[in-house]
Amino acid sequence: MFIKKVISKLPEKTLSKLVLKGILRKSVDTSDEIYQKDFKNFIFKVNWNISGAIGYQIYDQTSYSYKYGEHLVDADVLLSIPKIEHVRQLVKGDGLDLEMSRDKERNFQLCIKDPIVIARFKEEVNPNPRIITQLPLFRDIQKQWHYGKTLFELPEEISVEKEEIESLVKKMLTDSDRVSDENYQKTFKDRVFKVNWDIQGILAYQIFEETRYTYEFGKNLDDADVTLMPTSMKYAKLLLQGVLIDITHGKDVNNNFQLCVKIPMLLTRFKDPDLSPLVLSKLPFSKSMRKETKKEEKGEEYGSYIPVNLSAGEYENEIIPLKVFEYFIEKASNIVVCECLCRINYDCKNHDKKYGCMYMGDDTKNMVLHDRQRNISKEEAVQFVKEAIDDGLIPLIGRSVGETEGQSIRDTGHFLSSCFCCTCCCINGKMISNASHAMISDNMIKRIKGLEVKIDPAKCVGCGTCLGVCVFKGREIVDGKATIEPEFCLGCGRCVDVCPNGAISIEIEDQSYIDELITKIESLVDVEDQKNNISTIS
Numbered sequence: 001m002f003i004k005k006v007i008s009k010l011p012e013k014t015l016s017k018l019v020l021k022g023i024l025r026k027s028v029d030t031s032d033e034i035y036q037k038d039f040k041n042f043i044f045k046v047n048w049n050i051s052g053a054i055g056y057q058i059y060d061q062t063s064y065s066y067k068y069g070e071h072l073v074d075a076d077v078l079l080s081i082p083k084i085e086h087v088r089q090l091v092k093g094d095g096l097d098l099e100m101s102r103d104k105e106r107n108f109q110l111c112i113k114d115p116i117v118i119a120r121f122k123e124e125v126n127p128n129p130r131i132i133t134q135l136p137l138f139r140d141i142q143k144q145w146h147y148g149k150t151l152f153e154l155p156e157e158i159s160v161e162k163e164e165i166e167s168l169v170k171k172m173l174t175d176s177d178r179v180s181d182e183n184y185q186k187t188f189k190d191r192v193f194k195v196n197w198d199i200q201g202i203l204a205y206q207i208f209e210e211t212r213y214t215y216e217f218g219k220n221l222d223d224a225d226v227t228l229m230p231t232s233m234k235y236a237k238l239l240l241q242g243v244l245i246d247i248t249h250g251k252d253v254n255n256n257f258q259l260c261v262k263i264p265m266l267l268t269r270f271k272d273p274d275l276s277p278l279v280l281s282k283l284p285f286s287k288s289m290r291k292e293t294k295k296e297e298k299g300e301e302y303g304s305y306i307p308v309n310l311s312a313g314e315y316e317n318e319i320i321p322l323k324v325f326e327y328f329i330e331k332a333s334n335i336v337v338c339e340c341l342c343r344i345n346y347d348c349k350n351h352d353k354k355y356g357c358m359y360m361g362d363d364t365k366n367m368v369l370h371d372r373q374r375n376i377s378k379e380e381a382v383q384f385v386k387e388a389i390d391d392g393l394i395p396l397i398g399r400s401v402g403e404t405e406g407q408s409i410r411d412t413g414h415f416l417s418s419c420f421c422c423t424c425c426c427i428n429g430k431m432i433s434n435a436s437h438a439m440i441s442d443n444m445i446k447r448i449k450g451l452e453v454k455i456d457p458a459k460c461v462g463c464g465t466c467l468g469v470c471v472f473k474g475r476e477i478v479d480g481k482a483t484i485e486p487e488f489c490l491g492c493g494r495c496v497d498v499c500p501n502g503a504i505s506i507e508i509e510d511q512s513y514i515d516e517l518i519t520k521i522e523s524l525v526d527v528e529d530q531k532n533n534i535s536t537i538s
Contacts (some may be wrong), residue, residue: 012051012052013052013053015051015084015087015088015091016050016051016053016084016087019050019087019091020048020050020053020054020055020068021055021068023048023050023055023285024048024055024057024066024067024068025066026284026285027284028059028064028284030061030062030063030064034436034437034438035061036061036062037437038282038436038437039059039060039061039282040061041061042059042061043060044058044059044076044077044282045057045058045072045074045075045076045077046058046059046076046077046079046283047071047072047075047077047078047079048078048079048080049078049079049080049081049082050081050087051081051082051083051084051087053068054068054069054070054071055067055068055069055071056070056071056072056075059282075271076270076271076272076275077268077269077270077271077280078268078269079266079280080266080267080268080269081265081267086112086265089265096112096265097112097113097250097260098110098111098112098113098265099111099113099248099262100277101150101262101264102150103264103267106273107267107268107269107270108268108270108277109150109264109266109267109268110264110265110266111150111263111264111265112262112263112265113250113258113260113261113263114260114261114262114263115231115250115252115258115259115260116230116231116232116235116238116239116245116247116258116260116261117132117228117229117231117235117239117258117259118228118229118231118252118256118257118258119226119227119228119229119256119257119258119259120226120227120229120256121226121256121257122223122226127225127226128366128367128368128407128408128409129257129408130368130407130408131193131226131368132195132226132228132257133259133368133370135176135195135206135208136175136176136178136184137172137175137176137239137240138247139183140242141239141242141244141245141247150246150262150264152243152244152245152246152261152262154261154263158234158237158238160233160234160236162202162233164237165199165200165202165233165236165240166202166217168236168237168240168241169197169199169202169204169217169240170217171240172240173204173206173215173217174215176213176215178213179211179212185210185211187208188208188209188210189210190210191208191209191210192207192208192209193207193208193209193225194206194208194221194223194224194225194226195207195208195224195225195226195227195228196220196221196224196226196227196228197220197227197228197229198220198227198228199229199230199233199236200232200233200236203217203218203219203220204216204217204218204219204220205219205220205224207221235261245261246261246262247259247260247261248260248262257408268280275434276430276433276434278430278431278435279434281435281436281439282435282436286436299399299413299524300399300524301398301399301400301401301402301444301524302398302399302444302446302520302521302524303396303397303398303400303417303444303445303446304396304397304445304446304447304448304490304491304517305394305395305396305421305445305447305490305491305492305493306320306321306324306394306395306396306397306448306517307320307321307394307451307491307493307494307496307506308320308321308389308394308395308493309493309496309497310451310493310506310507310508319389320514321385321389321397322382322385322386322389323514324395324397324514324517324518325381325382325385325395325397325418326385327518328360328397328416328518328527329360329378329381329382329385330378331527331528332360332361332378332381332416332527332528333361333362333365333414333527333528333529333530334360334361334362334364334365334375335359335360335364335375335376335377335380335381336359336360336364336367336369336373336374336375336376337356337357337358337359337374337376337381338356338357338372338373338374339353339354339356339372340353340356340357340420340425341356341372342356342425342426342427343356343422343425344372345425346424348422348425350422350424351391351392351393351422351424351425352387352391355384355387355388355391355393355420356372356419356420357417357419358381358384358418358419359403359407359415359416359417359418360415360416360418361414361415361416361526361527361528362412362414362527362529362530363404363409363410363411363412363413363414363415364415366409366410367407367409368407368408385420388420389420391420392422392497393420393421393422394420394421394422394492394493394494395419395420395421396418396419396420396421396428396445397416397417397418397521398416398417398418398444398445398521398524398525399413399415399417399521399524399525400417400444403415403417404417413524413525413526414525414526414527414530415525416521416525416527421492423469423470423471429471429472430471431443432471432473432488432490433473433488445490447489447490448491448508448514448517449513449516450508450512450513451491451506451508451513452506452507452508452509453474453484453489453493453495453504453505453506454504454505454506454507455481455482455483455484455503455504456502456503456504456505457481459501459502459503460481460482460501460503460504461480461503462477462480462481462482463500463501464477464482465498465499465500466482466495466498466499466504468498469495469497469498470489470494470495472488472489473488474488474489474495475489475495482503482504491506493506
């Protein structure tokens with residue numbers, strides 16, 4: 001620890017040189033099974049620029065080479081950390097709370113999550129902390145958000161006076177009076193939400209109700225549902241001025257909810273702009289950047305793709321995914337759908353962006369819906385599934401605690417996740433086909449039991465069309481014929497649709513395996529109405 005502190009205080013040129021040489025020399029065991037899987041049929045060339053210090057690396061399945069002081073002319077990617085203060089943070093070795101993002105030109109970048117507001121909720125309340133983003137101040141900022149992009153540059157110099165902050169707080173208090181607004185009334189319907197502000201000792205409170213709004217400057221409530229504490233006067237000024245800020249979510253060491261600003265740290269320039277940045281997880285450097293967090297006990301996770309071209313016993317003439325979805329839709333106490341953020345992020349040209357995730361069950365009642373999410377009826381849900389299938393999307397259904405946590409709510413076993421994936425934008429496909437094998441080895445998505453994908457060698461001409469749509473690395477051409485990689489193939493069925501010679505088929509032994517799938521999911525998630533429902537806000 002002492003050595004790290006000494007190194008972190010070195011002059012800029014010395015520090016950047018030492019850090020880059022350390023990255024280049026990072027031990028790479030080419031005999032390691034995971035390394036060989038990560039770089040199978042894949043040579044990856046990396047240029048580095050760390051605050052002026054340059055070098056390169058070449059990764060191959062059976063070799064690794066590097067050189068300090070030079071760049072390759074044909075590198076696959078340039079990685080750069082331009083600011084020395086970020087290098088110093090990296091050297092401390094505590095890991096960083098990072099978020100993936102893209103800049104204005106859609107170049108991938110890793111950003112530090114710098115807290116701008118800490119939200120301390122009343123202990124006896126079990127809220128969805130995203131409720132604070134529904135407050136008028138944050139709703140105004142939220143309208144400026146751009147999913148997956150970082151468009152905000154933190155000003156270098158911001159002068160702040162206490163009197164200026166006090167004036168901005170008073171203006172915010174009066175501007176928050178939106179009682180006549182329909183969105184305000186919907187947000188606080190049947191709710192009383194009490195908010196304290198504490199900005200470095202500048203106090204205020206607000207009380208939001210469906211038909212009433214009250215506030216007072218210079219005082220805090222004793223029974224506030226939440227106390228909002230900007231981490232600095234500088235950030236308070238930007239917030240209160242309504243400056244466009246790329247806000248993301250986080251938690252502090254005491255598990256308090258945070259709103260954070262994304263500060264770009266690691267910048268990338270890929271030779272092929274369509275190459276997934278998840279390939280960077282294969283580099284040893286990426287492992288040193290991950291923040292170690294305390295693992296919480298989570299329920300079992302499980303999910304399966306259900307191919308629309310699947311044949312199965314008595315379901316032979318029916319659309320099997322629709323039958324599975326109808327089973328859960330009929331039981332569901334609440335259903336929420338959202339637009340597909342993956343297709344929005346990649347500006348998909350092949351499929352409709354409106355067919356995104358579908359969530360079912362009581363836990364969905366605690367979601368704070370944003371503009372791209374909405375509650376729908378059972379009839380609308382069935383139609384949503386039908387239209388998604390007609391659009392050529394592959395249904396995925398199961399329990400993912402990460403999906404629940406992504407909505408800032410606690411998974412109590414009443415949150416069924418489902419998605420409708422395309423081969424061009426699906427985050428699951430990009431993860432499995434591009435990320436390090438170490439990241440995907442515990443993947444929750446499994447192939448349906450009893451499902452088999454077959455290739456007729458007499459019909460297969462080795463054209464490779466099936467490889468083009470397989471986002472899971474489940475195909476290879478061996479001796480001029482397509483083959484199945486059982487470790488990766490998840491049985492999505494896309495290859496069946498595109499094979500020009502009808503050489504691929506997908507089937508399941510009998511309908512009992514579909515019944516088993518339903519039973520398995522139902523053992524993990526109960527979507528029916530629960531009697532002891534916990535209100536979002538007390």
